[in-house]
Amino acid sequence: MKILNLAKQAILVPAGIQDADIEKIMARLLTSSVDAADIYFQSSHSESWVMEGGIIKEGSHSIEQGAGVRAVSGEKTGFAYSDRIELPVLLEAANNVRAIGRQGQEAQIGLIHAANTVQYYPVANPLKSLGEQQKIDLLRQVDTETRKLDHRIEEVIISLSGVHETILVANQDGSLAGDIRPLVRMNVSVIVVENGRREQGSMGGGGRSDYNYFVELNRGLGYGREAVRQALVNLEAQEAPAGNMTVVLGSGWPGILLHEAIGHGLEGDFNRKGTSAFSGRVGERVASDLCTVVDDGTIAGRRGSLSIDDEGTPTENTVLIENGILKGYMQDKLNARLMGVKSTGNGRRESYASLPMPRMTNTYMLAGKHNPEEIIKSVKKGLYAKNFAGGQVDITSGKFVFSASEAYLIEDGKITRPVKGATLIGNGPDVLTKVSMVGTDLELDSGVGSCGKEGQSVPVGVGQPTLKIDGITVGGTSV
């Protein structure tokens, strides 16, 4: 209730919009026979600071707000939005989208009432968690300390950004849910040079928290140390191997494997349409019995977490794969209804100007029973991939890629020397069947992930323990 009132204060009160007005817009949407309708209000304040070349080079502040109205009839969706949260504008938008409905009986309009929600992060405005001078001091401290770490450091670029977003979702049953979503992120990238060879390293983190997150445990300084470490490793890296080989993936961010290889393929829309390589495979084996994978939006303070999704549904801890068997898909309301199941709280949208669809939150594999050192020791010849850049998947063919940014050769059970970054390519529906060892060291990523789908970007998390894949193609140059 408290969150809902705060959200109303932030969005509806300044616009002079009352509960009765929302009912009026909803009534307009429901004049033809529709299966579902919602109104989504959003107000987002964000800022970013960039330090480069030892100076505070850039700062920006941004306010984005608006509302989207949607009506759904069967598989059809009508949608309109406006940057102006004004009753006449929203009534006009409702006029535009209700044409999607069938001729027939008008749907019942519920009276506006509060939806019950649980909150997984603080509501305070992260932009105000530090004074402007304190933000600058934090950037300067990380810059100064990072530059001291090694004489080979040529440039340090640090960014700090924060978002304070408030949303409200009204559904046709009258339920009104609100959420206040803080999000902060810091990133340090460095360029090092030695004997004319230049390399870079980059590390960042954050979550649904405030700027004190980077001060606590000296996290900001830690990102600087890690970026320098990676860059120096890259200075030593030689040509990466090419071909199919055993690969050991590190814990944490390498969980991007799960996001690309199986995550997207298990989103409800693709499976309802039968366009995913995983369509119709619930109950089948899609991974070795060592693998249990979940999508969990309920972890406190994580970048991918949400108290409610963008359709007002509380998020869940959804089991996707249990001991190797495919258990279910991630759903939004539309696809859940058409597939005869319940929404799993995965209906997300980039903003009021985009339609929601099934999206991941925090996707990770549970810990196994192998000691990470034991896993490395078991490999005669292979690759240890510790850090990754982005990835991509073709959900129909199942082919996916993810690009290593820090990798080493494993020879006779030992990590020997660093190799250059390389893209790994595999087949989603069978890559996890080749997982032969799963570590005890489950770790979630540091809070930097963004996922793109149909042009919409949303923050996500990934995670996994160290794991061994008995064969995947590594795209190096050393043939």
Added chain:
Amino acid sequence: MQNQQEVNRLKDIVQNLLDEAKQQGATAAEAGLSQENGLSVSVRLGDVETIEHHCSQGLGITVYFGQRKGSASTTDLSVESIKETVSAACSIARYTSEDEYAGLPEKALLATSFPDLDVNHPWAITADEAIALAIECEDAARHYDAEITNSEGASVNTHQGIHVLGNSLGFLHGSLSTRHSLSCSVLAQRGESMQRDYWYTVARNANNLEAAVEVGQKAAQRTLRRLEGRSLSTRQCPVLYSAEIASGLLSSFIGAISGGNLYRKSSFLLDALDTQVFPGFVHIHEQPHLIGASGSSAYDSEGVATHTRDLVTDGILRSYVLGTYSARKLGLHSTGNAGGVRNLTIDPGVLDFDGLLKQMDTGLLVTELMGQGVNILTGDYSRGAAGFWVENGQIQYPVEEITIAGNLKDMLRNIVAVGNDVDYRGNVRTGSILVERMSIAGQ
């Protein structure tokens, strides 16, 4: 004309922003405003899936207090919001550092003539007409072959935008532009093999869009030809980038000669000016004033006049790609490239696509690339790929689940031929590009 009245109204708002900045003590300012309207419809399996009405706006301002700057933006164009936005930008400028390179462009470089580049052609299409067109397109794909078993649908999009840019040096200009597109994506199945591919057409003027049936048929053909793809053994061989993805190679090259990467020394082409980057037969130009093209504009995102110019002649790099800030950092002048290059064109060679296949003889034709895998600092390149294995100049079978890798410096220098099968849809116009040798990793 109603549109012109709207442009004038938005120009007034931008002028107000600039005036407000001066009022609040800024010594210089730059402001931009855009407004976009549009309609998107998508159909799937012969029926409507979504109808979306787009209407968005936003403004942004950058203020300078001497050599310190601050920026702010908002979607709210009201008078109070303008005051608050300017004040937010000014407040940020109190905390940023003095930067001797910061500031507006030199006045002499700002655009003063604004030729009509024919980029504004509103499409008077209703939602019902757009739906009919999308269904026609999808039907052509679905009925193309019995192995086309499913569809991700077809969509029609039409957008008109107004963009106004102004600065405190007296530059104030508004322009209208349109963009329309039609796309289709279908699935094919044969046994266990399921594949998906797509085709699209995009134009400033709807009359220049490819016919709906043609778009649907191409989507179907491109999907069918991928069925039963296999991997390759790990090897080295020539690689032919098909025209629609070859633009990515040139975009990486542009990234490496862009001011931001150069002054940060994070480019594999540092100090490459006036050196041989490509083989001697390669010529690359920028043509920002092409009539009706996707990247056409008389000025860049800072108001600096754009010019038709050579970037590469006889394979030698002749110019960098610079905005005002990066130019000053490098001790040079802006090349009118704030916001990127416009209508980048590589001169086509004499061979058509079949001619390129024959010249390659045996090697890999790449038609799809996956993932990022491009390091502009080192030039290291490793990406997921799909395409076709070619022997004796003939396509043999589809290939998937492989990677191609090399170093961009070598790849650019080892381009063997550029085809005349130019893809004119995007901002980078190139034919297919044959690279002498790359590493392929597979089963």
